[in-house]
Amino acid sequence: MKVLEVRGLTTRFYTLEGVVKAVENVSFEMWGGKTLGLVGESGCGKTVTALSIMRLIPQGEIVSGNVRYKGRELLKLPEGEMRRIRGGEIAMIFQEPLLSLNPVFTIGNQIVEAIVVHKRTSRMEAESFMIKLLELVGIPSPREMAGCYPHQLSGGMRQRVMIAMAISTQPSVLIADEPTTALDVTIASQILELMRELQSKFKMSILLITHDLGVIAEMADAVAVMYAGEIVECAEVGHLFKKPLHPYTKGLLECLPDPVRRETYLKTIPGHVPDLRNLPSGCNFQDRCPYAIQVCKEAKPHLVDVGSGTFVSCHLYQEEL
Ligand code: SF4
Numbered sequence: 001m002k003v004l005e006v007r008g009l010t011t012r013f014y015t016l017e018g019v020v021k022a023v024e025n026v027s028f029e030m031w032g033g034k035t036l037g038l039v040g041e042s043g044c045g046k047t048v049t050a051l052s053i054m055r056l057i058p059q060g061e062i063v064s065g066n067v068r069y070k071g072r073e074l075l076k077l078p079e080g081e082m083r084r085i086r087g088g089e090i091a092m093i094f095q096e097p098l099l100s101l102n103p104v105f106t107i108g109n110q111i112v113e114a115i116v117v118h119k120r121t122s123r124m125e126a127e128s129f130m131i132k133l134l135e136l137v138g139i140p141s142p143r144e145m146a147g148c149y150p151h152q153l154s155g156g157m158r159q160r161v162m163i164a165m166a167i168s169t170q171p172s173v174l175i176a177d178e179p180t181t182a183l184d185v186t187i188a189s190q191i192l193e194l195m196r197e198l199q200s201k202f203k204m205s206i207l208l209i210t211h212d213l214g215v216i217a218e219m220a221d222a223v224a225v226m227y228a229g230e231i232v233e234c235a236e237v238g239h240l241f242k243k244p245l246h247p248y249t250k251g252l253l254e255c256l257p258d259p260v261r262r263e264t265y266l267k268t269i270p271g272h273v274p275d276l277r278n279l280p281s282g283c284n285f286q287d288r289c290p291y292a293i294q295v296c297k298e299a300k301p302h303l304v305d306v307g308s309g310t311f312v313s314c315h316l317y318q319e320e321l
Contacts, residue, residue, distance in 0.1 A: 003172050003205045004030040004053070004090075009065035011045075011052045018277035022048040022060065024229040027303075030173060033199065035206040037220030037237070039213060039252070043273045045229040046209045050175045053207075054086050069173070088118040091166035095178035097158035101150040107161045108134075108146025111168055118169040133164040137194060156187035163194060170202055177209045192219055213256055217241060222309075225249050228274055228284035231303065235310040245312045247289045283315065291316060 011023040023045045030036050038046045052062050055074065067074040069090065074082065094100045102110055108130055115126035134142035137160040150158055159179060166174055176195065180188035192215065199206055208219055216223055216237065223240045225233040225248065233246040244250045251269040271288040280286060283296040295315050303313045 001032045002029055003032050003070060004207075005066070005068040006049075006053065007066040007068075009049065009052055009067065010063045011048055011057055011060055012063050013060035015277070020060075020276045021229050021279060022276055023052060026065070026226075026229075026231055028224050028231065028234060030205045030207060031221075032172070032205050033203045034221040035199070035208055035219050037216040037223040038207060038209045038226060039211060039216055039223060040226035041211060041273055043276070044226040045276075046226055047177055048229075049226070050092065050177055050207065050209060053175065054090065054092060055082055056086075084118070087114065088169045089171050090173040090175065091169065091171040092175040092177065093159070093162045093166045093179050095181050097155070097162040098150060100162060101158065103150055106147050106149055107153070111146075111161070111165050114165050115168045129168070130164075133168055134161075136198075137161075137164045137167075138190075139164070154187075155183050156191065159183060159187075159191050160194065163191070163198070167198055167202065167204075172205060173207065174199075174204045175207045175209070178211070179208075180215065181210070181212070188215075195219070213241075213252060225252070228279060229276055230284065230313065231311075232285070232313045233311065234303070236308070239308055239310055245306065245310065245317060246314050247291050247316075248285050251288070 007027045009023055009026040013020040013022055026049055028036060038049065040046055051057055053067050053074070062075060065075070069085065074085065101107065111130040111133060112123065112126045115121060115129055116123060130146060131142045134146060139145050139157060139160055153161065179195070180191050183191060195206065196219065198204065208215070210216060220237045222236050223234070224231045225246065227248045233240070233249045240249065241253070244253050254267045255269065257266060269288055274280060274284055274287070282298050283289070283301055286292045286296045289296065293315065301313045301315045301318055303311045304317055306312055306317055
């Protein structure tokens with residue numbers, strides 16, 4: 001079942017130096033029990049896309065587009081109703097839980113608060129549910145740990161607490177924004193395993209934001225690659241790894257360490273993501289693209305269906321060529 005549908009989402013920030021085109025005409029769909037990976041370098045608009053879905057853009061403006069959650073248009077909902085959906089039906093976990101948890105309340109208190117607000121249960125019921133949740137996410141001695149403050153826990157335990165809080169309302173959609181980036185490899189893999197288990201238990205749809213293609217390969221069913229605020233390729237995960245089409249996707253995959261190649265230096269994509277206040281005319285990737293041709297400087301490519309459920313935005317695949 002289609003749970004979330006994003007169409008033509010465009011978000012801008014207005015600064016003294018100019019208009020930042022953070023998210024431009026982004027479209028994708030999320031299906032029940034499936035994971036969509038949103039991948040790209042830092043500054044490509046992944047987090048702003050997620051925050052736009054949640055309508056958490058106080059310093060910017062969602063200029064246009066639609067975000068339909070189970071058929072309801074979120075961008076037009078009154079703020080009161082949106083508050084019920086945000087954190088209740090669509091939950092989010094962040095890269096660094098220490099910045100998201102409140103340092104002056106115990107973790108138990110913070111989870112109970114989320115349950116009371118969203119599920120409208122009594123405090124006593126919420127407390128016993130909170131202990132069950134801590135157990136479920138693998139926190140040892142949950143009763144004692146519930147009385148700890150965030151700084152008393154390790155990074156992995158804090159991320160488990162964030163996950164417990166996010167799933168406390170049994171959301172249909174979980175947005176996980178770089179959930180393992182701040183963790184070491186072993187703990188990161190435990191957190192991913194936990195997310196997978198919870199997804200199959202609750203049939204959640206997950207939007208997994210990461211710059212790590214290894215995490216995408218392990219977790220995602222489909223992938224949307226973002227560059228300079230736009231989706232440049234969208235495909236089923238197996239297709240993307242087997243036959244990447246967009247030069248940026250190819251570049252990202254070539255940057256992955258390959259034990260067979262045994263190179264001294266890891267490959268990189270030369271250059272930087274362009275300034276989102278001053279994007280070039282034509283393709284945003286032109287200055288870094290080894291395949292650029294004249295038309296890339298003159299006209300913007302748009303996403304086209306190239307079959308097998310793959311969409312790509314590149315002049316090499318546009319029909320007129
Ligand atoms: Fe490269 Fe041109 Fe394709 Fe852009 S449109 S990715 S510059 S080939």
